[in-house]
Amino acid sequence: MRKKLVIYLMAEPETPDLARAAVDGGADIIELGFPFSDPLADGPVIRRAGERALARGMRTAQCLDVLARTRELVGDDIPLIPMTYASLFEAYGWDRLTEAMHANGGTSMIVVDVPAGERADLRRVQLIAPTSTDERIALAGEQTDGWLYLVTVTGTTGARDDVSPELAGLVERARRLVNRPLYAGFGISTPDHARAAGSLADGIAVGSRAVLVAESGPAALRDYVASLRAALD
Amino acid sequence: MRDFGDYGGRYVPETLIPALDELDRAWQEALADDAFHAELHHLATTYVGRPSPLTLSERFAPGKKIYLKREDLNHTGAHKINNAVGQAVLAQRLGKRRIVAETGAGQHGVATATVCARFGLECVVYMGVEDMRRQKPNVERMRLLGAEVRGVDFGTQTLKEATSEAIRDWITNVETTHYLIGSCVGPAPYPELVAELQSVIGRESREQFLAAADALPEAVVACVGGGSNAIGMFRGFVDDVAVRLVGVEAAGAASLGSGRIGVLHGARSSILADDDGQVADAHSISAGLDYPGVGPEHAFLRDTGRAEYRTATDEEALQAFADLARTEGIIPALEPAHALARARDLDADLILVALSGRGDKDLAEVLDRLKTA
Numbered sequence: 001m002r003k004k005l006v007i008y009l010m011a012e013p014e015t016p017d018l019a020r021a022a023v024d025g026g027a028d029i030i031e032l033g034f035p036f037s038d039p040l041a042d043g044p045v046i047r048r049a050g051e052r053a054l055a056r057g058m059r060t061a062q063c064l065d066v067l068a069r070t071r072e073l074v075g076d077d078i079p080l081i082p083m084t085y086a087s088l089f090e091a092y093g094w095d096r097l098t099e100a101m102h103a104n105g106g107t108s109m110i111v112v113d114v115p116a117g118e119r120a121d122l123r124r125v126q127l128i129a130p131t132s133t134d135e136r137i138a139l140a141g142e143q144t145d146g147w148l149y150l151v152t153v154t155g156t157t158g159a160r161d162d163v164s165p166e167l168a169g170l171v172e173r174a175r176r177l178v179n180r181p182l183y184a185g186f187g188i189s190t191p192d193h194a195r196a197a198g199s200l201a202d203g204i205a206v207g208s209r210a211v212l213v214a215e216s217g218p219a220a221l222r223d224y225v226a227s228l229r230a231a232l233d
Numbered sequence: 234m235r236d237f238g239d240y241g242g243r244y245v246p247e248t249l250i251p252a253l254d255e256l257d258r259a260w261q262e263a264l265a266d267d268a269f270h271a272e273l274h275h276l277a278t279t280y281v282g283r284p285s286p287l288t289l290s291e292r293f294a295p296g297k298k299i300y301l302k303r304e305d306l307n308h309t310g311a312h313k314i315n316n317a318v319g320q321a322v323l324a325q326r327l328g329k330r331r332i333v334a335e336t337g338a339g340q341h342g343v344a345t346a347t348v349c350a351r352f353g354l355e356c357v358v359y360m361g362v363e364d365m366r367r368q369k370p371n372v373e374r375m376r377l378l379g380a381e382v383r384g385v386d387f388g389t390q391t392l393k394e395a396t397s398e399a400i401r402d403w404i405t406n407v408e409t410t411h412y413l414i415g416s417c418v419g420p421a422p423y424p425e426l427v428a429e430l431q432s433v434i435g436r437e438s439r440e441q442f443l444a445a446a447d448a449l450p451e452a453v454v455a456c457v458g459g460g461s462n463a464i465g466m467f468r469g470f471v472d473d474v475a476v477r478l479v480g481v482e483a484a485g486a487a488s489l490g491s492g493r494i495g496v497l498h499g500a501r502s503s504i505l506a507d508d509d510g511q512v513a514d515a516h517s518i519s520a521g522l523d524y525p526g527v528g529p530e531h532a533f534l535r536d537t538g539r540a541e542y543r544t545a546t547d548e549e550a551l552q553a554f555a556d557l558a559r560t561e562g563i564i565p566a567l568e569p570a571h572a573l574a575r576a577r578d579l580d581a582d583l584i585l586v587a588l589s590g591r592g593d594k595d596l597a598e599v600l601d602r603l604k605t606a
Binding site for chain 2: 047060089092131133140155156
């Protein structure tokens, strides 16, 4: 089966065109970051991208607008997953923001600082990490919406030299405990990483490096995504 | 206890959840272990200098009897050491030999560096570069004590960003590292754990006050940034329903007075944020109060009406700082100077104030302000 390629982009005015380019390059799923002022799970690249987006006025309403415009550009078949932090939901209203995301073309969501077991009624893609116990992996698998996000490293988002040695063990445990597609993210940035992580998991997610490449425009992003796609296939 | 009404919780990435579970288990085991309490008591009496005295100030607020709980006389000069000692003992029970901490005014950083030196633990302290400028002597103290101080040069460059970076470090090194958080904030069980370790302030105060005044105070007043000295003090009196509990925030950092419900640093509480939940900048002359969040238990005490929260401006705090020095021969830290400012105009006569730290660290900042005033 074709390995899934997930690309993360920060919501900014240019993002719909960038998302389109990522899809043209072979992305299967787009994660759309709604910036938060204090992103605990993010390393410097995504933190800085968030600061820049906030400085450009990207608040929740503007992000929802970018989500809707992205949906128009990528068509109906590409999952578009808003990814953000709890504080935005708290301010907008948990139900109200969930409904607004869906109404604007969002597919599920990821809330990085609401771990499995909390707010069980909120349907979302759950994350597991190398530190997760078997019990928590099973819980996340039970509660997740669609696929399960495997955080490959004990750490924050951002490029690393090599694919985490912790990934293989995490995939092995998740396979045993969860019957869901497993996509690996955090620290995956090069075609070599894509190939290595893709040989273990059912898909990969690339964030920080995609955000950096996106600064050079849609053509550069399409070529970069295509290089990951080729490595995965 | 995990939550305080609708406040608290564990709003952190999955990576940390097992460590929080582990911490919670170790904490419960320690609480049930007489040896843990005996070790804390031994350290409190032989290292920290407890019990700290209660001083009656007779000239600061004529007509009132204001008793000062002298946490400024603790080793390292503030209440922060109570929590740092307790968590260092706990870290050793967890088998963690590396400690990370955040600091604003530098008092928690110094307390953490101190206990790490005492127990031979590796210590990394995150501090905003703006605070490193304001609190230079404390930076030098931490380094002298063997800690590595890492400057945080983005965002507000103060306590908020230092806390985020300390949590990111913990996420990355969670297998070897204990996060020694400095206030009653953060994901559960930290707010409860820190409050319990600081509750020694309230327990001692209640006993000392009864002995000195033959009555309970009409009001207990403490400054609130994250709120650890206040919660430690309040816990001694929360069941005495006739005793008013008064928390004093910096006017430019009034997370309780002008905040809204939000999520910051792992807990749901009252925070300074805009309509979209983006955390706002706080502003205070006092680095220790310059924080847009507050412990979830304070938000709960505010909502239930058990505690009342007021504010003091930079100017009022500076005036109280100078007045206490002149009238009582005590130089307070700028943080409790906020509590002193509200205590002296409170509609009560028999008052207990938590003097949470000494003001040596603030001299440069205060002299600068008094010169330009």
